[in-house]
Amino acid sequence: MPDTVLYCSLQDPVAPCPSGYNTNKTVSLWGNSGRMEMTPSKFMDIQRAIKPDWFQCISDGDTVSGEVSRKRAKKSVDRSLSFLDVCLQLLEKSPELQGSVMIGAIEGGDILEERLRSARETAKRPVGGFLLDGFQGRAIAKETKLKLIASVTAELPEDKPRIIHGIGKPDEVLECIERGVDIFESFFPFQVTERGCALSFSYDYHPNPEAAVLKQNGVQDPEKNNAEKDQDGISRADPEITPFEIFLKDKRYQDDFGPLLEGCTCYCCQRHTRAYVHHLLVTNELLAGVLLMMHNFQHYFSFFSAIRDALRHNKLDQLKKLIFTQALQGPTNAKPGQKSQWHGSPHHATP
Amino acid sequence: MAAPAPAPAPLLRVVAECARSRARAGELRLPHGAVPCPVFMPVGTRGTAKGVTAAQLDALGCRICLGNTYHLGTRPGPELVQRAGGLHGFMDWPHNLLTDSGGFQMVSLVALSEVTEEGVRFRSPYGDEELLLSPEKSMEIQNALGADIVMQLDDVVSSTTTGPRVEEAMRRSVRWLDRCIAANRHPERQHLFAIIQGGLDPALRTKCLEEMTRRDVPGFAIGGLSGGEEKAQFWRMVKLSTERLPRDKPRYLMGVGYATDLVVCVALGCDMFDCVFPTRTARFGSALVPWGSLQLKNKQFAKDFRPIDEDCGCPTCQGYSRAYLHALLRSDTAALHHLTVHNIAYQLQLMRSVRESILAQRFPQFVRDFMRTMYGSRDKYPAWAVEALASVRIPLD
Numbered sequence: 001m002p003d004t005v006l007y008c009s010l011q012d013p014v015a016p017c018p019s020g021y022n023t024n025k026t027v028s029l030w031g032n033s034g035r036m037e038m039t040p041s042k043f044m045d046i047q048r049a050i051k052p053d054w055f056q057c058i059s060d061g062d063t064v065s066g067e068v069s070r071k072r073a074k075k076s077v078d079r080s081l082s083f084l085d086v087c088l089q090l091l092e093k094s095p096e097l098q099g100s101v102m103i104g105a106i107e108g109g110d111i112l113e114e115r116l117r118s119a120r121e122t123a124k125r126p127v128g129g130f131l132l133d134g135f136q137g138r139a140i141a142k143e144t145k146l147k148l149i150a151s152v153t154a155e156l157p158e159d160k161p162r163i164i165h166g167i168g169k170p171d172e173v174l175e176c177i178e179r180g181v182d183i184f185e186s187f188f189p190f191q192v193t194e195r196g197c198a199l200s201f202s203y204d205y206h207p208n209p210e211a212a213v214l215k216q217n218g219v220q221d222p223e224k225n226n227a228e229k230d231q232d233g234i235s236r237a238d239p240e241i242t243p244f245e246i247f248l249k250d251k252r253y254q255d256d257f258g259p260l261l262e263g264c265t266c267y268c269c270q271r272h273t274r275a276y277v278h279h280l281l282v283t284n285e286l287l288a289g290v291l292l293m294m295h296n297f298q299h300y301f302s303f304f305s306a307i308r309d310a311l312r313h314n315k316l317d318q319l320k321k322l323i324f325t326q327a328l329q330g331p332t333n334a335k336p337g338q339k340s341q342w343h344g345s346p347h348h349a350t351p
Numbered sequence: 352m353a354a355p356a357p358a359p360a361p362l363l364r365v366v367a368e369c370a371r372s373r374a375r376a377g378e379l380r381l382p383h384g385a386v387p388c389p390v391f392m393p394v395g396t397r398g399t400a401k402g403v404t405a406a407q408l409d410a411l412g413c414r415i416c417l418g419n420t421y422h423l424g425t426r427p428g429p430e431l432v433q434r435a436g437g438l439h440g441f442m443d444w445p446h447n448l449l450t451d452s453g454g455f456q457m458v459s460l461v462a463l464s465e466v467t468e469e470g471v472r473f474r475s476p477y478g479d480e481e482l483l484l485s486p487e488k489s490m491e492i493q494n495a496l497g498a499d500i501v502m503q504l505d506d507v508v509s510s511t512t513t514g515p516r517v518e519e520a521m522r523r524s525v526r527w528l529d530r531c532i533a534a535n536r537h538p539e540r541q542h543l544f545a546i547i548q549g550g551l552d553p554a555l556r557t558k559c560l561e562e563m564t565r566r567d568v569p570g571f572a573i574g575g576l577s578g579g580e581e582k583a584q585f586w587r588m589v590k591l592s593t594e595r596l597p598r599d600k601p602r603y604l605m606g607v608g609y610a611t612d613l614v615v616c617v618a619l620g621c622d623m624f625d626c627v628f629p630t631r632t633a634r635f636g637s638a639l640v641p642w643g644s645l646q647l648k649n650k651q652f653a654k655d656f657r658p659i660d661e662d663c664g665c666p667t668c669q670g671y672s673r674a675y676l677h678a679l680l681r682s683d684t685a686a687l688h689h690l691t692v693h694n695i696a697y698q699l700q701l702m703r704s705v706r707e708s709i710l711a712q713r714f715p716q717f718v719r720d721f722m723r724t725m726y727g728s729r730d731k732y733p734a735w736a737v738e739a740l741a742s743v744r745i746p747l748d
Contacts, residue, residue, distance in 0.1 A: 287402050
């Protein structure tokens with residue numbers, strides 16, 4: 001993939017790491033062959049071989065499982081800064097990595113003072129960007145998390161990118177963007193695919209005259225439509241399913257010959273139907289995942305395109321309203337075959 | 352008295368014949384476009400060729416593939432597929448499809464199945480009701496699926512079965528052929544093939560051929576082989592069959608897929624083949640190459656940065672090395688897709704090369720080159736292949 005920017009993170013965002021293995025001199029990573037203990041020096045050797053465009057500096061982010069003491073939070077900051085300094089020195093001596101940018105990891109668990117210290121100190125080093133680490137999972141309460149993120153980014157230079165791991169749901173993405181985050185991972189569409197779902201939320205925040213007309217003519221408001229628990233079969237499926245997706249294995253899609261999502265231009269929606277993907281899921285065919293991944297990536301990336309668009313035109317609030325409404329009630333087009341209020345004409349199955 | 356309906360245009364147009372062997376190159380003129388033959392048909396079981404998209408299959412040059420009536424007939428069921436626009440619409444496949452009758456899977460997959468004159472009676476694995484797959488039912492399902500070529504329901508016995516059961520199955524298959532012909536609702540666009548049975552008994556097979564060739568079907572399949580019988584008997588039955596099948600109708604050898612078998616059976620006069628082998632072996636990490644296969648999970652490939660086959664033009668070989676695939680195999684199912692794509696490409700390319708050589712009147716030389724590449728030296732050539740090729744005047748020395 002020669003035309004893309006390659007960013008190398010330390011851990012796999014989808015695979016949770018066991019806790020308690022990091023030391024003052026090493027960080028443990030998990031791969032196919034089990035646990036690998038990594039020193040800054042070994043870490044840089046690997047980066048020299050990979051030659052990524054960007055890479056997260058080795059850091060101690062082991063603050064995401066359960067209660068983290070102040071002492072432990074302080075350690076995560078101290079260790080990470082120490083690793084950062086060692087790696088920066090090694091970077092200077094690595095001709096292979098002259099084209100690679102080091103991303104500094106900001107640690108500190110849920111302790112504000114430690115987070116600020118980490119942000120200020122990391123910002124003093126010549127890193128190319130910042131990673132807000134340790135915000136994955138459920139270790140930190142939502143309100144605290146958002147406050148910390150805002151506080152951290154306030155300490156960082158405006159002209160360097162801020163990356164965050166482990167945040168992927170559309171509403172959470174917007175909350176982070178409002179608080180100064182620029183870059184996210186796409187593990188969320190991957191997880192949606194793995195559970196047999198298709199992203200179906202709307203990000204089209206332009207006020208739609210059609211909706212107003214339909215409302216006048218007595219068509220039920222879609223927000224009210226989905227207030228009922230029509231997701232009853234779904235709750236059995238996977239507790240992780242969010243309101244932003246539809247569970248295609250559900251029986252209701254068995255004979256739904258519409259595309260996964262009305263108006264979507266991905267390969268799957270252009271050529272296939274909900275009924276077909278439902279069939280592939282029911283029969284455990286590998287193709288289900290292939291088609292769903294294409295759709296989910298395209299949808300997710302288009303969402304980000306809409307975010308950039310909204311920011312450019314100062315319409316982030318409208319987009320937020322749209323996303324947050326769906327977060328509460330489920331997408332406007334979860335019902336089978338229903339013409340979406342937000343997009344164009346119904347899809348016809350090929351005769 | 353009404354004039355008889357005009358005979359449908361023949362499916363097969365023979366373009367060239369090998370001057371020495373029984374190989375021929377031609378074209379199948381099917382409702383969803385022309386298909387050059389000899390042809391290998393990838394198996395799409397439930398409406399998908401194991402993780403490969405319709406677009407990928409099309410890009411590889413596939414113009415006909417298989418769907419399994421048993422699997423599709425149970426899930427999602429013929430009514431639903433019909434509503435989706437037939438199997439073509441359901442899969443979004445613009446080219447040709449061939450469906451089998453459903454009989455083979457039933458006998459091999461379903462524990463409680465019983466064959467009677469009516470049909471095959473079995474208990475559905477997805478529920479508890481007893482179902483009957485009769486010739487009429489099989490045709491009904493296949494008509495709903497809408498494939499371009501449909502297969503008769505035959506009474507299948509394993510090729511290692513002996514005794515009176517073989518004859519019973521052969522005779523019943525003839526009777527079922529007649530019932531299928533009568534039950535086919537769309538003969539003008541769904542071409543029903545007969546399936547020659549008779550096991551490994553030349554007399555029975557000959558009898559079956561006599562009977563079935565009396566029926567006016569658009570094509571013939573050679574069935575009941577490639578099921579574990581001795582290769583020495585296998586090729587003899589194939590040759591016996593092609594000798595007694597009409598020249599101007601396609602001959603489909605069911606279940607044959609190893610490269611050597613394909614080449615030999617083309618020499619013996621077969622035009623169409625199907626097999627799950629290339630796609631199945633891909634899912635075990637095995638890549639097919641002209642000199643055998645690469646078990647990419649093996650350590651020896653960890654640092655091998657060459658493509659699977661330097662001469663292969665498929666997307667996998669154009670984009671990825673053996674080392675990459677080896678590493679990916681250990682962690683991600685994506686590797687299997689790459690291998691599936693490559694293996695299908697390999698089979699299709701093999702048939703393309705076979706066809707080109709027949710058109711250019713150098714098929715015997717092609718066979719010799721193929722064998723040398725595959726086996727290395729004469730003493731390693733499988734005896735049955737040498738005999739079979741010799742029998743159609745292709746010596747391998």
